[in-house]
Amino acid sequence: MREKENLTLLGNQQTEYSMDYNPSVLEAFQNKHPENDYFVKFNCPEFTSLCPITGQPDFATITISYVPDERLVESKSLKLYLFSFRNHGDFHEDVINIIMKDLVKLLEPKYIEVWGKFLPRGGLSIDPYCNYGKPGTDWEQVAWNRMSNHDMFPERVDNR
Amino acid sequence: MREKENLTLLGNQQTEYSMDYNPSVLEAFQNKHPENDYFVKFNCPEFTSLCPITGQPDFATITISYVPDERLVESKSLKLYLFSFRNHGDFHEDVINIIMKDLVKLLEPKYIEVWGKFLPRGGLSIDPYCNYGKPGTDWEQVAWNRMSNHDMFPERVDNR
Amino acid sequence: MREKENLTLLGNQQTEYSMDYNPSVLEAFQNKHPENDYFVKFNCPEFTSLCPITGQPDFATITISYVPDERLVESKSLKLYLFSFRNHGDFHEDVINIIMKDLVKLLEPKYIEVWGKFLPRGGLSIDPYCNYGKPGTDWEQVAWNRMSNHDMFPERVDNR
Amino acid sequence: MREKENLTLLGNQQTEYSMDYNPSVLEAFQNKHPENDYFVKFNCPEFTSLCPITGQPDFATITISYVPDERLVESKSLKLYLFSFRNHGDFHEDVINIIMKDLVKLLEPKYIEVWGKFLPRGGLSIDPYCNYGKPGTDWEQVAWNRMSNHDMFPERVDNR
Amino acid sequence: MREKENLTLLGNQQTEYSMDYNPSVLEAFQNKHPENDYFVKFNCPEFTSLCPITGQPDFATITISYVPDERLVESKSLKLYLFSFRNHGDFHEDVINIIMKDLVKLLEPKYIEVWGKFLPRGGLSIDPYCNYGKPGTDWEQVAWNRMSNHDMFPERVDNR
Amino acid sequence: MREKENLTLLGNQQTEYSMDYNPSVLEAFQNKHPENDYFVKFNCPEFTSLCPITGQPDFATITISYVPDERLVESKSLKLYLFSFRNHGDFHEDVINIIMKDLVKLLEPKYIEVWGKFLPRGGLSIDPYCNYGKPGTDWEQVAWNRMSNHDMFPERVDNR
Amino acid sequence: MREKENLTLLGNQQTEYSMDYNPSVLEAFQNKHPENDYFVKFNCPEFTSLCPITGQPDFATITISYVPDERLVESKSLKLYLFSFRNHGDFHEDVINIIMKDLVKLLEPKYIEVWGKFLPRGGLSIDPYCNYGKPGTDWEQVAWNRMSNHDMFPERVDNR
Amino acid sequence: MREKENLTLLGNQQTEYSMDYNPSVLEAFQNKHPENDYFVKFNCPEFTSLCPITGQPDFATITISYVPDERLVESKSLKLYLFSFRNHGDFHEDVINIIMKDLVKLLEPKYIEVWGKFLPRGGLSIDPYCNYGKPGTDWEQVAWNRMSNHDMFPERVDNR
Amino acid sequence: MREKENLTLLGNQQTEYSMDYNPSVLEAFQNKHPENDYFVKFNCPEFTSLCPITGQPDFATITISYVPDERLVESKSLKLYLFSFRNHGDFHEDVINIIMKDLVKLLEPKYIEVWGKFLPRGGLSIDPYCNYGKPGTDWEQVAWNRMSNHDMFPERVDNR
Amino acid sequence: MREKENLTLLGNQQTEYSMDYNPSVLEAFQNKHPENDYFVKFNCPEFTSLCPITGQPDFATITISYVPDERLVESKSLKLYLFSFRNHGDFHEDVINIIMKDLVKLLEPKYIEVWGKFLPRGGLSIDPYCNYGKPGTDWEQVAWNRMSNHDMFPERVDNR
Numbered sequence A, B, C, D, E, F, G, H, I, J: 001m002r003e004k005e006n007l008t009l010l011g012n013q014q015t016e017y018s019m020d021y022n023p024s025v026l027e028a029f030q031n032k033h034p035e036n037d038y039f040v041k042f043n044c045p046e047f048t049s050l051c052p053i054t055g056q057p058d059f060a061t062i063t064i065s066y067v068p069d070e071r072l073v074e075s076k077s078l079k080l081y082l083f084s085f086r087n088h089g090d091f092h093e094d095v096i097n098i099i100m101k102d103l104v105k106l107l108e109p110k111y112i113e114v115w116g117k118f119l120p121r122g123g124l125s126i127d128p129y130c131n132y133g134k135p136g137t138d139w140e141q142v143a144w145n146r147m148s149n150h151d152m153f154p155e156r157v158d159n160r
């Protein structure tokens, strides 16, 4: 349960910032509204990692949207987790899949999707998107529907 | 019925503003168009509450959209109700669920949804969304459909 | 038929502007393309009426979108009709339902929807939406579908 | 076939500009990718015609979107065709239907839709939309689906 | 596999830029997440080719979105491939179909779509769109669904 | 002085709304910061009056910006004053000059400017601007400077 | 004087629209506020003329801003005047100078400036700007100052 | 000096949030670049206070921009200071002057300006602006110049 | 003089497009309004050249603004001239200076400025700006003033 | 001189990325246009450093604008230099002053300014700005003028 006494991270700024990929910082707490489904979306426009080949920094906006089952992710722990990619190198497509899988393991959510929008390199930008619906529930079909209708009205991008 | 003589709130500015969460200020009046369904949406870009852990102020835009059955919510009472969160502390996910449940109790609407878009803290922003369709009506299925297709074309957020 | 000789309103600026709600100014003319369905949308960003309680002016953008059957609404008569709300007092939810019902009576359209977006009062703005599909036609089902999927991607509003 | 030697219009600026409605300037050429469906959209933000009653100029953005069958419309001939409305008078609703029907006759496309967004006159603007799916094909159903879901998320218009 | 030692293109700026259409520069590498579907989108706002009739340069934003099966396209090779259209002449509709077919041959993806948005010539702009779903899989139906719902909420274009 | 007990307008919603031009509703109160200059700007996007020739409603955004001397204008009285133009007919150029002169008489400010931006009629919109600096002070020269540099970077207007 | 009885143009829609350049349609009326300077700006986003070489239509937004001396231009006559360029051919640079000179002749204003923003042809757009200050007055110097500081913060243009 | 050991506020989240106007929370530290002038701007879009008459919440974006002399304001203390207006009642014009005067007392800056942009109440919004230049320095003249050229190109506001 | 018979470029699409830097394509014609100063601005959002080191294509929006003396640049020749950079390699800073110097040689204008806004490479974009005022005229001082006040209110750029 | 053989950085991707503040990576090359002044602006929307107190990542857009004297900064070395702040901790105000001073030392430019716009922390964002004009030249006065007129028309910021 996210009670005042347990949430040391949120009320404590001496937190150590891990400098490489570290899924162990993720923390969860109990969902207080299990009787109805709801979405929680995180907007993370300050994500940064390194290119595994050239060592150059990459920048992205990551959007994480999920429907909790029994647990929610604690937001400050999510921030530390995302921060841990700062000096870590991975391809764009991998980063997005890895974030989703770490959160599936932590939360066992009904549904989750992760969308990355990376800044351009060499005139080209890459936006990977993955999702997951809990097997054996209606959310498995929702995941397929959302995947097959993904991004039908893409935003305009002009590299500037 | 929302008749001139009954609507003391709207024509009376001596209203006392409750300084902590107070669902009892909510008032309803009779729907004059029960023969056809219609949506009423409230845009509330001036919502503010407190973080239950740190006591810091949080800011959000709340959107409430519903299909009335027999009653509508009186808009000035809704404003007072939302104002009563001003010095109250609750997590983002809870605020949204609580607002929806208070309005379901008041209005017994055919359908309702509540979406909060909170300003960022620590580089991350959180946007919870919940909805409800009256059990045993077609709106129960609508609620599932709207939940499973929620926010498929998310707005761009850049923390600035 | 909208023929040159019949359309006195459009070519005549001595038109009297009715100062209170007056549905009798509405005029229709014959649809010249009855063999295929099409939409006609009116954007009316200059709507104004009075608050029935306080007498303060309210402002709105009204969008009217319909599929004609045998008749179209003459645009200048629609303008005069909307103008007639200028010194008339009614609640936001009622204004939208009344406009739709007056146009259903005039046009007997296959489909119609009316959406109002009112400027905020007290930090809150209200956007009602109603629609109608001709009973016994496929448009009845369309009306239900459009109602149940209404406004799933709401615009951002910031009161400024 | 759109081969270099045949496309006199595109490489020849002595073209005569017809000053009244003239569908005969439209030219088609052969679709080189008949084995797969694809959309071609034309954005035409510089359309202008005359009001049939007052003789005043009207301005519009016209969007034409179609799925070719055996023929494509040559773009310069389309430009001349649209230009031929310049001194021609017709109501907004008619202009859109006429353009669609002329292109259906020329191209016999699988699907086509035409959307006009006219600048306001007297504070009101009109946006007609029509479409067509080839009878006896799956595109007939697509036309109905697109018509019945048309413009569910209308753009904001403010006359300024 | 995209391993550091194999990706000579990404870490090597002496790459030769091919000056005419050259699909042979395209390179693929192995998908590391074959167990779940995901989308990868490329935004390419700097595409340029020549008009086959007049020799004038054309400019476009190309969006390529696909669901990988066994292989992903290497992003620097994709950039070189798109660059190879720079002094090559082809009609807008052909360019888009050709890009899609070359990528289908290279990747045999589950799904792919290519959308071009060309800058206006003579007041008119052209935006072709094509897609593909692997025959015999559910993605074949997805391709039809996405095609038949393509671009229902078109962006505003004003040539300026 | 704007003290709680004196400001009956602000705390009283039974205010009568005058239906024709009525400068007598304007009220002033004492400036509490006379030792330093400061600007106060009012944004009034809901102004409406009537065309003196045709009786048609006109709509405008009025911006009033002034540097107080001894008195400030009470904001609710300003609102009632602007409201009193609702059924009053005057040319755009006159409206702006009249508002400025009424406020000069009331406030004797150091400086004031009034800018109106009217919605288009017949494809043309009119934006008058006037200002005033107290004679015999440095603000007289400021008025000339601001007039002679007025609107050098005009906003884009597109009638839509 | 612009009095109700004299302004036949504004209250009369049988006005004939001149189809070629016709400065004689311009009409002026007396300035009622000669004691203070003020600006009047006209936004004209619907200007169209013909290219004198190719006969193709050109489109522009014209902004006219002036400080009246004894006379103001009547807005409907200005509209007819601008309309008279519709089938007239002139280069962009000439159109702007001609409009200014015709208005100087009509109004003998203290100051005037005319700015045209033409839609692109061949990927390039042209925006001419000219101004005038009455010789022998301070406005002559203002004209020089405004010319020498013209457009220092140009708007972004992207041909789309 | 802002050294790690002294900045308890920034590294300590147990800070108590004062619930009424409290200038004593403001803290300063030493300017490390006294040899050259520079501006520091704070954007504070989350300001909220109460209306002193009606008790209703007011919302504003406050911009504070200053040129330090010997001291800078510590950003977390500024946040607490602005937060202390949360349940405090004052008129818009007073809030801005008070903030400036408290910062002048704390920092004795070379120059400072404070601009508030309040959300509308009753269709009208108020934006006060004040500034200060250190007497006897060139910044005194800068303050006059900035005041006399303040806001010459005002932003567009539409209450929505 | 730009007379119909002399302007072969504008009415002739067989123009050869030079594939490398070629200032000789520039053509001028006589200024018909030498008695008054005026600005002519060209917006060129489709400029492209090559990086002299890597051979990669660079993209820019070029703005050219000048005050003619005796000659104007013919717009189609300007387009050909800009096109001739297409396969030419030069640094951003050089491209802008070269364009300005070629136009100074051709036109001997009173004043000219050239501003390039290049798309980002490696996360950084470069915007060079140069200008020129005819020596011995007031425009020499204007050039200094415009240079020293250049770009004081820079646009927001986000690489996306 | 920036000649092909000397610019190893631009044509060499094996560059090592320094992980802490490292001004020694900066490189300059010779200005080829010393006879005329011109501005070069760098837009750097991907800057990131660490908070010296909490260790949290900060994000900013940095704009660097300068007038070269004898030397220009090589853009890739600037990128490496800015990258070297990635794991370095400094206050916002210091970062901006340090960047300017390092570039003054390297380039001895006629003029330079550096503006940082940092993402919000705790609801507040900070935008420092500093500049420099070469002592004993006219640019010293320009620096004062630009400082004293800095940011008079601030952008809107809403933390979202």
Ligand SMILES: [Ca+2]
Binding pocket: A159, A160, I157, I158, I159, I160
């Ligand atoms: Ca951008």
Ligand SMILES: [Ca+2]
Binding pocket: B159, B160, J157, J158, J159, J160
């Ligand atoms: Ca924002």
Ligand SMILES: [Ca+2]
Binding pocket: C157, C158, C159, C160, H159, H160
């Ligand atoms: Ca807004």
Ligand SMILES: [Ca+2]
Binding pocket: C158, J158, J160
């Ligand atoms: Ca906002």
Ligand SMILES: [Ca+2]
Binding pocket: C158, C159, C160, H157, H158, H159, H160
């Ligand atoms: Ca607004």
Ligand SMILES: [Ca+2]
Binding pocket: D158, D159, D160, F158, F159, F160
């Ligand atoms: Ca507008």
Ligand SMILES: [Ca+2]
Binding pocket: E159, E160, G156, G157, G158, G159, G160
């Ligand atoms: Ca544009």
Ligand SMILES: [Ca+2]
Binding pocket: E158, E159, E160
């Ligand atoms: Ca435009």
Ligand SMILES: [Ca+2]
Binding pocket: D158, D159, D160, F157, F158, F159, F160
């Ligand atoms: Ca507009």
Ligand SMILES: [Ca+2]
Binding pocket: D157, D158, D159, D160, F159, F160
């Ligand atoms: Ca608009």
Ligand SMILES: [Ca+2]
Binding pocket: E159, E160, G157, G158, G159, G160
């Ligand atoms: Ca554009």
Ligand SMILES: [Ca+2]
Binding pocket: E156, E157, E158, E159, E160, G159, G160
């Ligand atoms: Ca545009």
Ligand SMILES: [Ca+2]
Binding pocket: C160, H156, H157, H158, H159, H160
């Ligand atoms: Ca707005």
Ligand SMILES: [Ca+2]
Binding pocket: B158, I158
């Ligand atoms: Ca951004």
Ligand SMILES: [Ca+2]
Binding pocket: A157, A158, A159, A160, I159, I160
């Ligand atoms: Ca962009």
Ligand SMILES: [Ca+2]
Binding pocket: B157, B158, B159, B160, J158, J159, J160
């Ligand atoms: Ca933002």
